[in-house]
Amino acid sequence: MGLARRLGIDVIACGLESEPHADVVRAAGCRLGQGHLICPPEHAEHVEAYLERHRQPTL
Helix, strand or coil: CHHHHHHCCCCEEECCCCHHHHHHHHHCCCCEEECCCCCCCCCHHHHHHHHHHCCCCCC
16 A cells, blocks of 8 residues: 555555455555445346446437
8 A cells, every 4th residue: 555655546455345354455544445345246137227227328
């Protein structure tokens, strides 16, 4: 974290599975994360429906 902070680079903790995992990365100073704790996997049909609802019009 120290090197990334000095370089002005955001660090994203990957694979967060539980609150204890999140606590460890928070204690290290990481403020961004992804994984099952943040957003569990979705079925393809749900993702397709979401994308269809939020599609931007083309010019």
